């Protein structure tokens with residue numbers, strides 16, 4: 061199971077990576093913005109899940125999600141958005157763009173675990 065974590069905060073990437081590692085996910089690659097995230101997906105087409113921030117320079121997370129969903133190779137890839145944008149309108153926008161689940165920062169390891177489980181349950185259908 062290979063996971064891609066995209067966030068412009070290296071601290072946040074580390075927090076997410078450490079949480080994932082404690083949940084048993086060790087195969088994790090990173091990107092610091094949407095452009096790097098898109099490069100990573102194309103270089104590593106075996107990525108099983110994308111966990112992305114929304115607010116980032118160069119290409120934001122919403123644009124990244126739209127790009128991923130528009131590509132037939134990745135249209136089924138589970139995506140979780142982890143962001144400070146917790147408003148109802150933002151959540152709806154993200155879901156419409158194709159995000160499978162949504163986590164508002166700050167989050168607990170338990171929340172990340174639950175959302176991962178929910179998304180993987182969906183992705184197995």
Ligand SMILES: [Mg+2]
Nearest residue numbers: 068113115116
């Ligand atoms: Mg950010």
